[in-house]
Amino acid sequence: xxxxxxxxxxxxxxxxDTEMFWQKLQETKKLHFQQCCKCGTVLHPPRPVCYNCHxxxxxxxxAPTKGKIYSYVVYHRSVHPGFQTPYEVVLVExxxxxxxxxxxxxxxxDEMAIGMAVEVVVDxxxxxxxxxxxxxxxxxGS
Numbered sequence: 328x329x330x331x332x333x334x335x336x337x338x339x340x341x342x343x344d345t346e347m348f349w350q351k352l353q354e355t356k357k358l359h360f361q362q363c364c365k366c367g368t369v370l371h372p373p374r375p376v377c378y379n380c381h382x383x384x385x386x387x388x389x390a391p392t393k394g395k396i397y398s399y400v401v402y403h404r405s406v407h408p409g410f411q412t413p414y415e416v417v418l419v420e421x422x423x424x425x426x427x428x429x430x431x432x433x434x435x436x437d438e439m440a441i442g443m444a445v446e447v448v449v450d451x452x453x454x455x456x457x458x459x460x461x462x463x464x465x466x467x468g469s
Contacts, residue, residue: 336409336453348373351387352458356449358390360425371425392447393465394421401436417462419445429460438464 341349351359361370363377364384376383397420405412415431417439431439432448446465451458 337407338454338457339459344373344375347387349457352449352460353451353456356451356458358392358427358447358449358460359387360390360423361385362388369423369425371427390425390447391422394419394445394447396439396441396443396445397426398441399431399439401439415439417445419462421447427460429462432461432463434464 339345339349348359348361351357361373362368362385363370363380363382364386365382366377366380368377368379369388369390370377370385375385377385396417398418399415401413401415402410403413405414413436415434415436416428417431418426418428420426429447431445432450434443444465444467445462448461448463449458450461453459
């Protein structure tokens with residue numbers, strides 16, 4: 328679980344390719360990914376061209392909210408003074424196959440496991456102008 332020290336937490340890097348991703352997240356409080364109109368490939372991180380078929384015809388589609396931990400790391404030495412250790416960073420594979428990185432909200436380091444079911448949480452408590460993607464445990468069937 329990420330705990331903030333009160334020192335400014337770093338904002339995500341944003342550029343012209345990722346700006347719409349962050350804007351949609353902030354406005355809708357839902358995760359959206361690019362999808363190729365030609366071949367249907369889901370793209371993340373956002374980019375100007377499909378890596379599969381090289382088409383420039385991309386659209387934004389709402390992403391699933393559930394997935395499983397594909398990989399994770401527990402930091403015991405902070406990479407930024409805004410985070411207290413230990414904290415977890417997870418790579419989650421969502422139901423559509425796309426993978427995204429975020430922090431866990433409700434799992435201690437010894438509870439983490441590859442394959443653990445999680446769901447997306449949109450955190451708008453850190454900044455006024457940027458929402459962040461985080462994850463919490465998900466009990467399948469509930």
